[in-house]
Amino acid sequence: MSRLQPPQHSSEVKVAFPAEHVLLLTFNRPKQLNAMTPRMSEDLKVLLDWFEDEPDLWVVIVTGEGRIFCAGADLKAWNNDQQSGITREQENVAANVHGFGSISRRQSNKPIIAAVVGGAYGGGMEMLLNCDLVIASDDAKFALPEVKRGVVAIQGGIPRLASTAGHQLASEMLLLGKTIDAADARNRFGFVNTVVPASEVISTALATAQQIVVNSPDAVQSTKHGLLLAQKLNFSESVLTHAWSPHSRQVYKGVNIKEGLKAFAEKRSPAWANPKL
The missing domain is CATH 3.90.226.10 (2-enoyl-CoA Hydratase; Chain A, domain 1)
Structure with missing residues (x-):
């Protein structure tokens, strides 16, 4: 570092x-x-x-x-x-x-x-x-x-x-x-x-x-984004805005979701990549 x-x-x-x-x-x-x-x-x-x-x-x-x-x-x-x-x-x-x-x-x-x-x-x-x-x-x-x-x-x-x-x-x-x-x-x-x-x-x-x-930075940052939205919006708006956000796109289209699921299947610790929003 x-x-x-x-x-x-x-x-x-x-x-x-x-x-x-x-x-x-x-x-x-x-x-x-x-x-x-x-x-x-x-x-x-x-x-x-x-x-x-x-x-x-x-x-x-x-x-x-x-x-x-x-x-x-x-x-x-x-x-x-x-x-x-x-x-x-x-x-x-x-x-x-x-x-x-x-x-x-x-x-x-x-x-x-x-x-x-x-x-x-x-x-x-x-x-x-x-x-x-x-x-x-x-x-x-x-x-x-x-x-x-x-x-x-x-x-x-x-x-x-x-x-x-x-x-x-x-x-x-x-x-x-x-x-x-x-x-x-x-x-x-x-x-x-x-x-x-x-x-x-x-x-x-x-x-x-x-x-x-030790957790996926993509997932952590998207989850934090969801917490912030929950402070501002009602339940439905919060969920839908979060689902369509760039942070959710990064989670589901990025490399870390693949790494996390593969690591689980292989019974090893995942090697996370830095987020790329």
Whole structure:
């Protein structure tokens, strides 16, 4: 994987390739609790757009350096803008099609795994809510405290939490600005898949990614596309749109379906090819 050359980016995001077909992105402002800056957000956009187009990368893990995944927006900088009369929040939300950190509203057909140590707040929470799988440390805390600061979780967190937890539980976090622990995030609210000790978060996320990449990338990406359609369309529309999509065509007309069925008949592990949409 070392042959892959990611696009240029600042030191606010670290890039690694911990396993074949797996990209690891690490928010790298630990002293600031990985609070999002415009520079970090732009780095993430460039790197994730590259990930989307790189056929040899099938899964991305996002995590944070230090003791917390992401504390959300840089409120000090936001305060300076407000006090100076610079108010472009509505325009910025509309223009930023991928949402907070280029993740909270990103519609990727490739799986995104959040590896959360310590917890996530505000925009950091909105990002992980849009990830497909969330691995959290057992000491992690989660909150959408925007209402306590006079702002709103407007970058996708409201509909994503409501669809995952239901109206009443979502209201508990959103209207109270309540902080919950990892056990509640998994057992009551349902947006965390696995809770492990902090020292095991990255290894567990990597093991989860490797469970994905043993499957056909064509089938995985088509399935992810189907999940995205299910968020937007009714049942029949979702099924038919998925069936006629380029992703389904790639599955049923591509080489990996032949390889998967042949490997099954021959009682061996399949050797998947990179997708070619």
